[in-house]
Amino acid sequence: MDEFLMKAVDLAKQNVDEGGHPFGAVLVKEGTIISEGVNELHVKHDASGHAEMLAVRRAQMELETDDLSECVMYASGEPCPMCFAVMQYAGIQKVYFAETSEEAARVGLSKGKEIYEDLQRSKELRTFRMEHHPLSGETAMERFYNKR
Ligand SMILES: [Zn+2]
Numbered sequence: 107m108d109e110f111l112m113k114a115v116d117l118a119k120q121n122v123d124e125g126g127h128p129f130g131a132v133l134v135k136e137g138t139i140i141s142e143g144v145n146e147l148h149v150k151h152d153a154s155g156h157a158e159m160l161a162v163r164r165a166q167m168e169l170e171t172d173d174l175s176e177c178v179m180y181a182s183g184e185p186c187p188m189c190f191a192v193m194q195y196a197g198i199q200k201v202y203f204a205e206t207s208e209e210a211a212r213v214g215l216s217k218g219k220e221i222y223e224d225l226q227r228s229k230e231l232r233t234f235r236m237e238h239h240p241l242s243g244e245t246a247m248e249r250f251y252n253k254r
Pocket of ligand 1 (some may be wrong): 131156157158159185186187188189
């Protein structure tokens with residue numbers, strides 16, 4: 107386990123040296139690294155360009171599957187809520203990480219921690235506002251359900 111976690115941290119450190127944020131990740135299947143990622147916000151204007159997210163995308167493209175249930179993620183930092191979610195959508199069962207969200211917040215990278223805190227509040231009390239505004243007529247969900 108340490109070998110893969112150290113690889114993720116090495117990627118993160120290298121990313122810092124190249125002007126990026128300190129996040130790296132490797133995705134492992136049956137003891138072999140199948141994809142890697144680093145935070146690419148500094149090179150691509152993509153808010154979803156997180157290390158774990160990119161590792162998942164690359165693995166799914168490479169393996170041509172949306173099922174990564176046999177994979178284990180090794181991330182330098184505690185995954186943010188977005189990556190937490192995408193790993194579950196992909197079926198990943200286990201994640202190891204070396205540094206916590208609290209440690210990230212201490213160096214000024216607090217968004218993940220803030221979102222986790224927001225998600226713990228009831229919908230009405232969250233700082234990020236989402237408003238339900240249903241329309242009349244057939245919904246997309248109804249069309250999906252009726253098409254099955
Ligand atoms: Zn993330």
